[in-house]
Amino acid sequence: MLEAIDIVKSYRAGGQAAPVLRGVNLRIEEGEFVAVTGRSGSGKSTMLNVLSTLTEPDSGQVLFQGADLAAMREQERDHLRNNAFAMIFQAHHLMPYLSVLENVLLPGANGFRGISAQQRQRAVSCLERVGLGHKKHSLPSELSGGEQQRVAIARGLASGPRMLFADEPTGSLDMTTGDAIMQLLRELNGEGLTIVMVTHNPDYAALAGRCVQMREGRVLPDGTPA
Ligand code: ADP
Numbered sequence: 001m002l003e004a005i006d007i008v009k010s011y012r013a014g015g016q017a018a019p020v021l022r023g024v025n026l027r028i029e030e031g032e033f034v035a036v037t038g039r040s041g042s043g044k045s046t047m048l049n050v051l052s053t054l055t056e057p058d059s060g061q062v063l064f065q066g067a068d069l070a071a072m073r074e075q076e077r078d079h080l081r082n083n084a085f086a087m088i089f090q091a092h093h094l095m096p097y098l099s100v101l102e103n104v105l106l107p108g109a110n111g112f113r114g115i116s117a118q119q120r121q122r123a124v125s126c127l128e129r130v131g132l133g134h135k136k137h138s139l140p141s142e143l144s145g146g147e148q149q150r151v152a153i154a155r156g157l158a159s160g161p162r163m164l165f166a167d168e169p170t171g172s173l174d175m176t177t178g179d180a181i182m183q184l185l186r187e188l189n190g191e192g193l194t195i196v197m198v199t200h201n202p203d204y205a206a207l208a209g210r211c212v213q214m215r216e217g218r219v220l221p222d223g224t225p226a
């Protein structure tokens, strides 16, 4: 479904190019739940950002269903990012002055005027899917950390994505809340959503269908000891 081939990416730090990804190769099949582990600074977030089109690599290819992302027109890539892909992060990035429902509607919104009844219904059902239908008129500040992360997941689901990229989605949650988020991600994967999740938690990595390790800007071959 998604394939990274020889991805190289450097950041410039004080005039010097510091390599962050040094030839990443990774293939993700439709319906998989892949956990990505590795030390801080090993390039996990950068890889996720390249896979999800948030960042362009210096060289190498990312193929989505065989199509080279770099060869697409910008509008096509934007369409893919906004519709086929969803992203969640350690911080939920909700807008504090908007209601839970408005936060979920946000990706499709132009000041909320162009929202159709169908889009609104879809947003409500995504909130119901994550168990927060009853909180749709609350403000994010009235919700717990786990509930806020659920809203971020609902926001990601609102576009009907094929793939979810999650960068340490439980990183700022307590254990019970983190367990519940993991349970939700597993259910969504069971419903057909392909998931790539960065995590530091070995128990959560073990709950994914497959675990890959990153080290110094590369994905290690399967079976490399931790
Ligand atoms: P991880 O998620 O595994 O902790 P990252 O992909 O965030 O690793 O970062 C890998 C390296 O790239 C780190 O050394 C980090 O400082 C550097 N880096 C990440 N993003 C940027 C950026 N936007 N500008 C400069 N350096 C960055």
Ligand code: MG
Residues within 6 Å of the ligand: 044, 045, 046, 167
């Ligand atoms: Mg990171």
